Amino acid sequence: MPFTIVRQDITKIKTDAIVNAANTELKMGGGVCGAIFKAAGKNELQEACNELSPIKTGEAVITPGFALPASYIIHVAGPVYDPSSPKVSEKLLRSAYLNSLNLAKDYKCKSIAFPLISSGIYGYPKSEALKVATIAIKDFLGNHDMDIYLAVFDKDSFMVSEKLLGEVASYIDDNYIEKHKLSRRELLDIERRALSDVDHIEYGSPMPQISEEVLKAPAGIDDLIDNLDEPFSTTLLRLIDAKDKTDVEVYKRANLDRKLFSKIRTGKGYMPSKRTAIALAVALELNLDETDDLLERAGYALSRSQKFDVIIEYFIINGKYDIFEINEVLFKYDQPLLGG
Structure with missing residues (x-):
């Protein structure tokens, strides 16, 4: 790192x-x-x-x-x-x-x-x-x-800045929960598609009626494999182009070394750690929904039951993308740091 x-x-x-x-x-x-x-x-x-x-x-x-x-x-x-x-x-x-x-x-x-x-x-x-x-x-x-x-x-x-720590502490108090809770980031793609026509579901309430056509799923394992989502590395490279950034700019802003980034770029099946995936989302200045999507392609999600995730969420929704500042706050909270 x-x-x-x-x-x-x-x-x-x-x-x-x-x-x-x-x-x-x-x-x-x-x-x-x-x-x-x-x-x-x-x-x-x-x-x-x-x-x-x-x-x-x-x-x-x-x-x-x-x-x-x-x-x-x-x-x-x-x-x-x-x-x-x-x-x-x-x-x-x-x-x-x-x-x-x-x-x-x-x-x-x-x-x-x-x-x-x-x-x-x-x-x-x-x-x-x-x-x-x-x-x-x-x-x-x-x-x-x-x-x-x-x-x-x-x-x-x-x-660290007392003002920043105070804002983060308030956000944690308002959003951190001890127990696992249903949220949009914990739904699978197939669940999202099935619920795409529902504006809001109250946790614990009866499931709304959804048409059989919407719920229709692939018949077997072969169909599921044939319909895999775009892999992490492909999505990352597409986002780098879409955000008009260079590889060097991204891996430096993500606090990653060149060798690790090279593995991600050249290995189509490469799966990064969660901290690395989040660091890249921060480097690309992704919003929360874009971050959720990128993390999902690496098999991860942000959860309100994890203090680390809530701190990351605070910085993203407030448009604060300085990874060094984020790491200073993570360190104060005894959390792992972002980067390689």
Whole structure:
């Protein structure tokens, strides 16, 4: 998956590189910086850092990973947040991420893990720090392929927009049910066709009278097989053309890597995971009915009995198709993230 949030100790992540939120003197500090020095071997790492210091705010340098699972440590100096000059702080924080990513690219890294830079003792508001990180990473992924992780110790280590979380919470309260309930997304195609002339059915009420001709179904298994719906991959490619989007645009907006998307495109019988199918629906900016149809072709449905599905439904019906924003909310609710 190109970009994902993980609840993990950054010193234990097996990526090509991890990022150390360093001070400009590259001295061993506290918090995440101190943990990285200790895990890597503080004497060896400090010696390597001494040869590279000092650095400027926003600048990134690289050392070996020493005893860490990662091959490299990229040291970057994030800004101390200045509430009187928020735009300057934002520019410096953005450069910290982009300089780290470009340095990783120069060293042929295929994966990298970040902490939430400057959100600790440097005082950057966590919700704003997350926003800057997400935008910078998204911009980088628009032109490059790399697996990027944002490592947080727990889900309270960063703050998503309180307004957005409040809206999602209200939608969940209004729509999430514990018990399975009949809905249009849980009907089979044959049921939809049979009920196509009925405006509304009250759950628990007697079934309306439907003509025998409408209810007439294929006689046997051969007839059913001969009348299969369009497969998922065919529908997806048709939708990409219909929405006037490119393959690259779609798989990047879906937070998928190129290899996975290639499997979907070339494998006529390929069946994606539910999360991948939803990610593609989001990338194509499908409405709820279009999303239902695409999911059904992969054998899935959205259900009001699943909190994950209700959160996805909220974003779709409100026309919010930023997959990174969706994943931030899913993470806060301890739900699986969208993408590969």
